[in-house]
Amino acid sequence: MVHPIFSVLISKPELVLEHVAGYAALVRDEASSAGVLVAKRAIAWGVTLVAALLFLVLAGTAVMLGAVNDRFHWALVLVPGIALATAIAAFMVARKPLPEKAFGELKAQIDADAQVLRSIGARS
Helix, strand or coil, X not given: CCCHHHHHHHHXXXXXXXXXXXXXXXXXXXXXXXXXXXXXXXXXXXXXXXHHHHHHXXXXXXXXXXXXCCCCCCHXXXXXXHHHHHXXXXXXXXXXXXXXXXXXXXXXXXXXXXXXXXXXXXXX
């Protein structure tokens, strides 16, 4: 016996297209609200990467200058330290998790659709 969802797909494809369009609209709405948080985290990861690389370059330069010079200067510690502090601060922002409610409506809709499909499949 053919599952009822296949008979609906064949006889009324416009209903399935409307349902998929509804999913697309729901994803778009939820992504726009969570998109700001995702963009903020992506920027923070980028800043972390650039600041960490800058720290490595500046620390290496400071070590080489310190080896050549007999005098100690605080700038050799301060400048790479600022890059390291920036990398740590950006890393703390970047690793914050997305809120639990992100895509909650979409998850609820998928669960509801799955429940309906299970109940239809159990009847046939």
